[in-house]
Amino acid sequence: MKLSAHSRRTFLQGGSATLATAAMAPYLAAKSMAPGGSEMLRIGLVGCGGRGGGAAADALRADANVKLVAMGDVFQDHLESKHTELTQTADIAAKVDVPPERRFVGFDAYKQVIDASDVVLLCTTPHFRPLHMRAAVEAKKHMFVEKPVAVDAPGVRSILESARLARESKLNVVSGLCYRYMFAKRAIMERVHGGDIGDIVAMETTYNTNGLWHRGRKDGWSDMEWQIRNWLYFTWLSGDHITEQHIHSLDKIAWAMKDEYPAKVTSSGGRVQRTDPMYGNVYDHFNTVYEWKNGVRAFSSCRQWNGASTDVSDHLYGTRGSAHLQTHAIKGEKSWRWRSEDDDNMYQNEHNELFASIRAGKVIDNGEYMANSTLMAIMARMAAYSGQTITWEQAMNSSEDLTPPQYAWAKAPGSEIAIPGVTKFA
Numbered sequence: 411m412k413l414s415a416h417s418r419r420t421f422l423q424g425g426s427a428t429l430a431t432a433a434m435a436p437y438l439a440a441k442s443m444a445p446g447g448s449e450m451l452r453i454g455l456v457g458c459g460g461r462g463g464g465a466a467a468d469a470l471r472a473d474a475n476v477k478l479v480a481m482g483d484v485f486q487d488h489l490e491s492k493h494t495e496l497t498q499t500a501d502i503a504a505k506v507d508v509p510p511e512r513r514f515v516g517f518d519a520y521k522q523v524i525d526a527s528d529v530v531l532l533c534t535t536p537h538f539r540p541l542h543m544r545a546a547v548e549a550k551k552h553m554f555v556e557k558p559v560a561v562d563a564p565g566v567r568s569i570l571e572s573a574r575l576a577r578e579s580k581l582n583v584v585s586g587l588c589y590r591y592m593f594a595k596r597a598i599m600e601r602v603h604g605g606d607i608g609d610i611v612a613m614e615t616t617y618n619t620n621g622l623w624h625r626g627r628k629d630g631w632s633d634m635e636w637q638i639r640n641w642l643y644f645t646w647l648s649g650d651h652i653t654e655q656h657i658h659s660l661d662k663i664a665w666a667m668k669d670e671y672p673a674k675v676t677s678s679g680g681r682v683q684r685t686d687p688m689y690g691n692v693y694d695h696f697n698t699v700y701e702w703k704n705g706v707r708a709f710s711s712c713r714q715w716n717g718a719s720t721d722v723s724d725h726l727y728g729t730r731g732s733a734h735l736q737t738h739a740i741k742g743e744k745s746w747r748w749r750s751e752d753d754d755n756m757y758q759n760e761h762n763e764l765f766a767s768i769r770a771g772k773v774i775d776n777g778e779y780m781a782n783s784t785l786m787a788i789m790a791r792m793a794a795y796s797g798q799t800i801t802w803e804q805a806m807n808s809s810e811d812l813t814p815p816q817y818a819w820a821k822a823p824g825s826e827i828a829i830p831g832v833t834k835f836a
Contacts, residue, residue: 448475448769449475450476450477451477451528452479452528453470453527453528453529454482454524454529454531455478455481456482456519456524456531456532456542457532457538458482458491458533459483459488459533461556461586462492462533463492463496464757465533468757468761469529470502471502472761473765473769476505476529477507478496478508479507480508480526480527483515483519485515486515493508520541527551530554532553533586535647536558536561536647536649537565537641537812537813540559540569543568547572547575547576550579552583553582554586554761555583556586557586557784558657559585559784560649560788561646561812562649562788562810563805563806563808563809564809564811566788569780573777576777582764582767582768582774583774585760585776585779585780586760587658587776587779589661589662590661592756592759593759594754595735595756597738598735598738598740598746598748599665601733602666602728602733602740606740606743606746607727607731607740608742609728610727612727613663613666613709615659615711615724617655617711617712618718619722620714620715620716620720621716624642624688624689625639625640632822633820634820634822635819637690637822637825642692643692644691644692645692646812646823649788650696651693651712651714652794653784653791656696656710656787657786657787659710659724660790661779661786663708667706669782670703672700672701672702675701675789675793675799676793676799677793677794678794680695681693691825694714694715695713695714695715696710696711696794697710697711698711698793698794710790722736723735723737724736728742785802789804789805792808794830795828795833795835796834797833798835800835808835808836809836
């Protein structure tokens with residue numbers, strides 16, 4: 411489908427560093443890596459937070475002949491801190507080659523990073539992912555795309571269009587939905603899909619955790635800077651925690667259903683612990699019921715409450731047994747448990763497979779499921795915020811666009827808290 415979502419996400423020019431022609435010349439002149447070749451692959455990092463640093467380290471460990479050559483972030487301190495951290499990590503320090511002239515700061519920093527790279531790691535706050543992916547696709551760069559990939563339906567539609575264009579250009583698109591790269595998860599899913607628990611009749615998924623970080627607010631920060639530095643707590647930046655965090659669980663449920671997505675969703679949620687305005691406008695709990703066309707239901711719970719019990723688990727109930735995804739066990743007629751001494755670091759696995767695919771001239775295409783699993787989370791948020799049952803088609807075609815009028819260090823989007831039954835589904 412042809413979409414206009416890309417054009418809606420235009421940036422004002424930020425304060426990015428000037429591109430130093432002399433320093434960039436040897437990198438910009440390098441040819442794209444030929445299939446089966448051994449040329450040095452240039453890695454660029456867009457988004458220098460915790461996940462971005464982890465992705466960069468994993469990428470540098472994934473291939474013998476790679477270098478991190480460019481980094482970008484909206485905040486200078488984030489970029490410099492992450493650069494220092496990477497250069498002080500013994501096993502990868504020699505692969506970090508990012509002098510000051512290839513450290514780009516500002517809302518437009520992603521452009522220079524993509525220009526300098528063969529493989530780009532897209533790890534900013536989720537709101538910016540559709541724009542950044544489109545730019546990477548148009549530049550014909552292979553990419554790692556952190557989850558979630560959007561915060562609203564127009565963003566999801568943009569990602570789906572970018573995924574189509576990436577497919578046409580034979581670009582590798584590896585998703586940060588890392589459980590799909592865990593060997594143990596693949597083993598139990600193979601058995602589920604092979605019928606070891608029979609037909610799935612119901613599912614349960616839980617992501618109940620304690621609260622996460624908050625960076626407070628310093629004198630001199632504009633509203634926009636305060637919100638972006640505390641992006642978890644603003645729906646336009648994170649999609650709310652059901653999208654930002656619980657997506658991992660929801661993606662496992664969709665995977666179990668062979669990437670068939672639910673027909674409709676009903677959800678409730680609210681704020682009972684994180685009521686202070688410092689927590690923006692996100693909820694701190696959701697309880698959701700997804701229903702598929704064949705009548706199968708998935709019961710989903712997620713919350714971020716300090717002092718409460720925690721539980722991260724997923725259970726599939728079938729006509730011949732049950733599968734417990736986090737413990738990698740099946741109970742029933744074909745009882746089984748994963749046992750292996752092999753290293754199974756899912757974060758490393760995804761980068762290993764990305765770079766191996768590039769070297770082999772192959773293509774990994776995670777575009778469809780990373781977009782649809784993101785929408786699966788967004789549609790539950792829509793249902794909880796509005797108090798309405800939402801169908802998949804309604805969610806996919808939603809006109810709700812969370813993009814602010816402009817990107818500047820001044821006014822920021824409002825942080826009104828949704829009230830079910832009052833807030834309208836758009």
